[in-house]
Amino acid sequence: xxxxxIIQAALDSQLDIIAITDHNSxxxxxxxxxxGTEKGLFVLCGAEINSKEEVHCLTLFETNDxxxxxxxxxxxxxxxxxxxxxxxxxxVVVDENEMIIEDVKYLLISALSATLLxxxxxxxxxxxxxxxxxxDRPFNGLFSQLGFVPEELKADAFEISKNARTSEWQSNGKxxxxxxxxxxxDAHTPEQIGQxxxxxxxxxxxxxxxxxxxxxxxxxxxxxx
Numbered sequence: 001x002x003x004x005x006i007i008q009a010a011l012d013s014q015l016d017i018i019a020i021t022d023h024n025s026x027x028x029x030x031x032x033x034x035x036g037t038e039k040g041l042f043v044l045c046g047a048e049i050n051s052k053e054e055v056h057c058l059t060l061f062e063t064n065d066x067x068x069x070x071x072x073x074x075x076x077x078x079x080x081x082x083x084x085x086x087x088x089x090x091x092v093v094v095d096e097n098e099m100i101i102e103d104v105k106y107l108l109i110s111a112l113s114a115t116l117l118x119x120x121x122x123x124x125x126x127x128x129x130x131x132x133x134x135x136d137r138p139f140n141g142l143f144s145q146l147g148f149v150p151e152e153l154k155a156d157a158f159e160i161s162k163n164a165r166t167s168e169w170q171s172n173g174k175x176x177x178x179x180x181x182x183x184x185x186d187a188h189t190p191e192q193i194g195q196x197x198x199x200x201x202x203x204x205x206x207x208x209x210x211x212x213x214x215x216x217x218x219x220x221x222x223x224x225x
Contacts, residue, residue, distance in 0.1 A: 002098050003032045005190050007039055013194025017205060019044040019184070021058050024078060024108040026071045027093045030064050035096065042205045047074065048133055050109065051116040056133040056140045058159060059123045062207040066126045073122050077112040117152055129156045129211060134186060135175070136164040143174060157182050157214045157222070162196030166224065180214055183224040199223045 029045035036043035046060035091104040202209040213220035
């Protein structure tokens with residue numbers, strides 16, 4: 001999943017927009033955004049955060065400055081548990097030539113010390129988007145961990161996995177009817193990129209238009225395959 005391979009796989013899958021959300025890290029996203037922009041691909045940058053409750057949540061930001069501010073928040077709440085590469089794999093940040101420029105020493109799949117609500121509040125303070133990830137899964141999803149959507153949670157949308165049915169999650173009242181559901185590939189290998197996707201009905205490809213679509217405002221919306 002090097003930056004160049006990610007962009008090429010997205011282009012091969014005929015995607016127009018991708019989101020880079022590594023576990024508890026934003027550090028590789030800016031480079032992928034740069035390469036994607038050069039290739040005509042719109043790249044949303046953020047992180048898939050593991051909250052204190054072990055709920056996975058997608059966070060997305062418009063600018064690199066906001067992304068950097070959020071990385072500081074992550075660093076403040078990431079538990080000092082050292083990674084064991086022989087068990088969990090390497091945690092590296094690379095440059096355009098795929099040369100390693102940083103080896104992250106703390107385990108990135110661990111839960112942060114911040115709660116889901118604290119994460120949501122910080123992201124929205126920075127003008128970002130909050131989307132609980134793969135809520136249909138029996139682990140690290142909103143319902144598997146909490147069993148319900150907290151009334152205080154101001155989610156911008158909810159994500160389901162590539163094989164989940166929308167009707168099973170919205171018709172039974174689990175997800176509020178006024179909230180949009182999106183589908184993503186949640187790719188961890190290049191071959192998985194594009195296996196699940198959403199169609200954004202927007203006037204132009206910008207962060208603001210994507211935000212409007214997720215909120216179902218001004219005629220913008222999202223449909224899932």
